[in-house]
Amino acid sequence: MKTLRRNALSGYSWLMLVFLYLPILILVLYSFNDSRINATWTGFTWKWYVSLFENRQVMQALMNSLTIGVISSVIATVLGTAAALAVKHYSIRWSNIFNGLMYLPIVIPEIMMGLALLVLFSQVQMELGKVTLILAHVTFSMPYVMVIISGRLADMGKELEEASQDLGATPWETLRYVTLPLIMPGIIAGFLMAFTLSLDDFIISFFVAGPNSTTLPLYIYGLVKRGVSPEVNALSTLLIVSTVLLVVVAEIFRRKDSKNNQSIF
Amino acid sequence: MGALFVLPMLMIAILSFLKRGTYGQVVYEFTLNNYIRIFDPLYGQIFWDTLVVAVLTTVFSILCGYPLAYYISRLEKSTQQIWLLLVMIPFWINFLVRSYAWVIILRSQGVINTFLQSLGIISEPLPLLYNSGSVLLGMVYTLLPFMVLPIYVSLEQMDRRKLEAAYDLGATPWKAFWHVTLPMTKTGVVTGSILVFVSSIGMFVVPDVMGGAKSALIGNVIQNQFLSARDWPFGSALSIVLMLLSMLLILLYFRATKASETKEGSA
Numbered sequence: 001m002k003t004l005r006r007n008a009l010s011g012y013s014w015l016m017l018v019f020l021y022l023p024i025l026i027l028v029l030y031s032f033n034d035s036r037i038n039a040t041w042t043g044f045t046w047k048w049y050v051s052l053f054e055n056r057q058v059m060q061a062l063m064n065s066l067t068i069g070v071i072s073s074v075i076a077t078v079l080g081t082a083a084a085l086a087v088k089h090y091s092i093r094w095s096n097i098f099n100g101l102m103y104l105p106i107v108i109p110e111i112m113m114g115l116a117l118l119v120l121f122s123q124v125q126m127e128l129g130k131v132t133l134i135l136a137h138v139t140f141s142m143p144y145v146m147v148i149i150s151g152r153l154a155d156m157g158k159e160l161e162e163a164s165q166d167l168g169a170t171p172w173e174t175l176r177y178v179t180l181p182l183i184m185p186g187i188i189a190g191f192l193m194a195f196t197l198s199l200d201d202f203i204i205s206f207f208v209a210g211p212n213s214t215t216l217p218l219y220i221y222g223l224v225k226r227g228v229s230p231e232v233n234a235l236s237t238l239l240i241v242s243t244v245l246l247v248v249v250a251e252i253f254r255r256k257d258s259k260n261n262q263s264i265f
Numbered sequence: 266m267g268a269l270f271v272l273p274m275l276m277i278a279i280l281s282f283l284k285r286g287t288y289g290q291v292v293y294e295f296t297l298n299n300y301i302r303i304f305d306p307l308y309g310q311i312f313w314d315t316l317v318v319a320v321l322t323t324v325f326s327i328l329c330g331y332p333l334a335y336y337i338s339r340l341e342k343s344t345q346q347i348w349l350l351l352v353m354i355p356f357w358i359n360f361l362v363r364s365y366a367w368v369i370i371l372r373s374q375g376v377i378n379t380f381l382q383s384l385g386i387i388s389e390p391l392p393l394l395y396n397s398g399s400v401l402l403g404m405v406y407t408l409l410p411f412m413v414l415p416i417y418v419s420l421e422q423m424d425r426r427k428l429e430a431a432y433d434l435g436a437t438p439w440k441a442f443w444h445v446t447l448p449m450t451k452t453g454v455v456t457g458s459i460l461v462f463v464s465s466i467g468m469f470v471v472p473d474v475m476g477g478a479k480s481a482l483i484g485n486v487i488q489n490q491f492l493s494a495r496d497w498p499f500g501s502a503l504s505i506v507l508m509l510l511s512m513l514l515i516l517l518y519f520r521a522t523k524a525s526e527t528k529e530g531s532a
Contacts, residue, residue, distance in 0.1 A: 005438065013336040013348075016329065020355045020409070023366035026376060030369055040379050109467030109511075111484055112274070115491060115504055119276045202361045202470065207491065217359055224365050224474055233369070236362040247357045251350070 024240060031233035048234035058235065061219040065199055068130060068215065072137035073194035079138065080145025080190055085179070087146075088153050113140060114207035121208060128210035136208045137198040144197060145190035148254060152186030185253045192250035200243055281501035289495030299502035308486070308503070312510070315483040318397070318472075319465040322404040326461045327454060329405065330412035334453075335446075337413075338420035349417070356410035364403045364474040371399055371475075395477030403471040408464055412457035419453025420446075455522050459515050466511050483507055 034043035052058050117139065121132045160182065164174040180187075202217040209218055216239060223232040281299055284292040302308070337348045355363065370376045373390035381387045393399060423446065431441040469484030476482075483503065490500030 009332060009336050013333050016333045016409075017351060019329075019406070020352070023363065023370055023406070024355060024358065027362070027366040027369055037374060040383070109463055109508075111467040111469060111487065112277075112504060112508060115487070115500070116274050116277055118491065119280060119497070119501075120272065123276060196357065200357070200359045202359060206488075217361055220359075220365070221361055221470075224361070224368070232365065236359075236365060239362060240358050243357050243359065244354055247354065 027233055028237045028240065031230065031237040033230065033233075036230060048230040049238075052231055052234050052238075055231070057214075058216075058219065061214045061216050064130065064133075064213055065215040065217075068133050068137060068213075069195050069198040072134045072198050073141060073191050075134070076138045076142040076145050076194040077187060077191040080142045080194075081149055081183075081187055083142070084146045084149035084153055085175075087150065110140075110203040114204040117204065118207040128208055129213045130210075132208045132210070133205055133213055133215070136204050137194075137201065140201070140204060141194035141197045144193050148190045148193060149183055149186045152183045152254075156182050189250045189254035192246055192253065196243060196246040196250065199246070200239070277501045278505055280498055281505050283498045285496045285498050289497075291497055296498075299499045300506075302499060303502060303506055311481055311483055311486055312506075314397075314481075315466060315507075316510075318401060318404065318482060319462050321401055322408060322465040323458045323462045325401070325405045326409055326412040327458065330409055330457065331416055331454070334413045334416035334420055337417055349414075352410055352413050360407040361470050361474065363407055364471050367399070367403055367406065367475060368394060394475060397476070400472050400476040400482075403475040404465050404468065407471060408461045411460040411464060415456035415460065416450060416453040419450040419456075423449045451522055455518065458518065462514070463511055466507065 031048055032044050032046070033041055034045040034047075035041070114136075117132070117136045118128075121128060121135075126132055156179075160178055161174055164178045165171070169177070200217065201215075202221065205215055205218055206221070209215065214222075216235070220232060220235055220239070223229060223235070280291065282295055282297070284294045284296050284298070286292045303312075333352070337345055337352075340348060368375070371393040372378070373392070373394070375393070377393060378387070378390040382390065427449065428441055428445050431445045436444070467484050469482065469488045472482045472485055487500050487503050487507070490496045490503065494500075
């Protein structure tokens with residue numbers, strides 16, 4: 001009886017995994033399908049990928065995504081690290097308020113955040129484009145960076161910093177030679193996380209992108225709205241592969257000699 | 266940075282009391298018209314549809330997610346990590362892409378219809394896409410990880426000795442689950458439900474991609490007011506109502522679960 005129940009549960013769970021992965025696998029598979037209109041498999045082809053790389057709009061969107069991703073995640077990492085360090089050193093009351101504000105963007109629906117930023121940018125009369133996209137991406141990815149680095153800082157304890165100061169290091173030297181190297185895996189993980197979020201964001205970018213700053217997800221949306229074409233499959237596959245790679249690498253860095261293996265979520 | 270977010274929210278609140286100019290600009294004049302307009306039955310229907318979809322999405326996510334989380338929590342530690350990562354990976358994949366993947370499967374020339382037709386089971390393609398069922402499917406599919414993780418965390422933190430005690434006192438596995446495990450993991454279910462509910466109430470991508478023109482949820486209407494109709498004040502009023510509504514429901518949900526918890530405690 002007990003094993004029967006156990007088997008049923010295990011079977012169900014595997015079924016859920018199939019449910020989660022099957023659509024993604026089918027999407028990837030059909031990006032190599034020769035047929036343009038039908039779902040019937042008519043042969044293996046690379047041609048959708050080739051036409052993708054010859055498409056200037058796609059390349060422009062890719063460049064936009066990468067530029068915005070790199071710049072916004074560098075800024076988010078610097079600010080997020082500073083914020084995590086600040087929260088650690090300030091009084092508990094202020095840290096709590098600050099923490100609450102930092103987590104707000106994580107729990108509020110993305111559409112609200114997109115709207116709020118759109119209204120803000122229009123009120124200060126900023127033209128929508130790469131700059132507004134970068135500012136928006138910094139805003140939503142910084143909390144994640146901070147969460148990761150705060151976790152790392154909490155693991156570290158105070159002893160090493162205190163030892164360094166007892167040996168006569170200035171606060172700056174302590175930061176430079178003790179704290180930063182110790183939290184480096186967290187910083188790298190945070191950067192990768194911010195980059196992934198930026199590369200992947202659709203909703204918020206949808207509201208704050210200008211006509212000349214289309215990112216990859218925005219371009220995919222345009223294709224999907226215009227009707228199904230195998231190029232969307234190819235582009236989506238590339239986005240899936242890069243997202244998965246980035247997340248796995250970020251996980252590896254975050255877990256690197258970190259004591260608590262609990263996930264970020 | 267927090268201020269960068271609170272400030273614009275206030276701006277939306279202010280905007281919702283202003284007027285729209287002839288060319289879609291904002292006129293700085295106080296009015297309640299935007300809120301009065303929401304009482305139009307048309308918007309009432311859309312709000313209602315949105316709530317129904319959000320509640321159904323939450324319920325289905327609990328039904329699908331709880332057994333999975335339960336299974337993962339009973340595995341060996343190292344296997345648990347692998348399963349969690351497997352559940353999380355789709356969550357990281359762009360949900361626009363994930364909803365689109367379902368389009369390939371469900372559309373009239375999609376995988377299912379082509380397969381059934383080639384077997385001769387059906388002669389005409391089934392209308393699987395662009396209805397409320399496909400929207401619900403897409404919602405549950407994209408939001409499921411939000412439910413699995415909090416439930417897993419609370420199952421993981423649960424005191425297993427209470428379960429043993431229940432068995433020692435002669436409870437059947439089902440009774441032990443119903444009276445011990447489920448009440449003790451209520452926090453996880455509540456957290457997961459709030460995450461799923463809040464996300465689905467503001468969702469516009471899934472209904473847009475998988476629902477077609479037929480299903481407009483409030484997220485789609487808001488998006489439309491901001492980007493196509495260019496009626497920002499009305500769009501703001503809609504989003505303020507949406508936010509208040511979701512806050513109210515979350516509050517009620519918290520109250521309800523809290524109340525039943527104290528009742529159990531005193532019994």
